[in-house]
Amino acid sequence: MMLQVSNLSKVFGGLRAVDDASLQVEQGRIVALIGPNGAGKTTLFACIAGFLPVNAGRVVLLGQDITGWPVHRISRAGMVRTFQITQPFAKLTVHENIAVGAYQRFHDRHEAWEHARAVARQVGMEGLLAQSALGLTVVGRKRLELARALATGPKLLLLDEVMAGLNPTEILEIIGIIRAIRDSGVTVLLIEHVMHAVMSLSDHIYVLSYGKIIAQGSPRQVVNDPAVIEAYLGRGSADPAVSAPAEVAHA
């Protein structure tokens, strides 16, 4: 088992942002975490990756309990996250940005820079290496976020909405890139709102609503789950006469 999250809770004041959530990610798979806006997906990610302390629960990475570890240690152990709101090293070039990630794996300058170039090729940024990160478009920034994390040589990538704000062509490209990453042996856990991407990419889906995991299963099982349809479209929507699963796909 790559990642095992059990009974994780995160409370902000009176709000249970994540409420007793458990999930498992098997090695070599692409697992998606979906849910309506404000369901607590990003909070759950932040807790898993060590950015927020948890109030209860355990996070186990490759059999090792990493609950409460500092972020950099979790990252070095092989679980690396990206940010929904991209956080580039703005004054550095694309190549330098990716090299920072590559330096975690290669201490030698030459090796790190070559590896950064190879990763840039993998995510389709080879032509932008010399460009400053500040001048990138939204797609560029999303790719950079992905490239930097990938360059560290992770075992498990946590991707937080890498497709948000992209046009359909760009989404297709990113889907291809994520598949290729998985095929290269990296396990992927992703948060995504672009449903057709989730449906075509994921081996397994968890649905989060009001901080609770309300459903899980294969893409097909999940879209037909009445609880999921209610979470997205409101109470009563699961009545087959009122709604069809296809609508969920557009949510």
Place this chain on the structure above:
Amino acid sequence: MMTPASELKPIPWKLHLSVLAVAIAFPFVFPSSFMVNFGVLALFYAFIGQSWNISGGFAGQLSFGHVAFFGVGAYASTIMQMRYGISPWLGLPIAGLAGAFTGGVIAVLAFRAGLKGSYFALITLAFAEVLRIVSNSIGITGGGLGLLIPMKIGAQNLQFAERSGFYFLILVLAVGSVAVAEWMQRSRFGAQLAAIRENEDSAKALGINVFAEKVKVMLISGAIGGVGGCFFAQYFLYIDPLIAFGTDKSVEMLLVAMIGGAGTVYGPLVGSVLLALVSDVTRTLTQIQGLSLVLYGALLVVIIAFLPNGLIDLFSRKRGGKPGKSK
């Protein structure tokens, strides 16, 4: 926008060698004591400016109290020399260690508490002020009277009959500080610091131990500042709390780096040469005290407005005229 920052690129050897050649030739071309003194001060400010630049420029930890390292170094070596007869040559590494220790203590306390940005700047200022007040009130520093180092001319006492002796000493030290900066520019450590400067959360997410790296950089910066303090004490043979821990020196350290170009290898040197020129010209032309500081301030405003990356931008822009220069 097309001109990339490319900060993590090594500087060509040719440039290093040309700067070094000019610096070596300087006292032979201008042997007058006035000009050599000018050279000593320019290199001295480049040296302590580099101390600020390494933590403030490369790692983005802006400090208003860098004089703390300078002052601790100055007092440590001077007290060792005057009380225990330790050679000031040994005083240089002692001052470096004392400065590094101070940097480490301030860094651990401030970064443990999560202080960043202006809060970090204020806490460093506070530390420097505390040190000034303490050194003013305890006996070992000579209190407000300061310490007067007895004159014993002789190279073994680090007191040179010719000013050029001091010039070459500070030149060696300055070369050392440039070497450290160049290493920051091309090393893994430097890349991690640049990442921390730009975005701490991203740096953490990529596996960088932000706290440890920031403490490390303050150790290095503190060591350079401390050595600068020892040199200063030996050059003027006198220190007191205001010289050792005065806020003006903190400001000068950050000014030379920012005017020249913070986070660049040669920024502090460019800035210090300019500031030394400004201060000499104003002192020669007018009798007004402190006019040079007014001019520094005005210069800083102009430079921040038009050359936010410092004067060094003028040079690098010329060199990088064609887009896509970086391989």
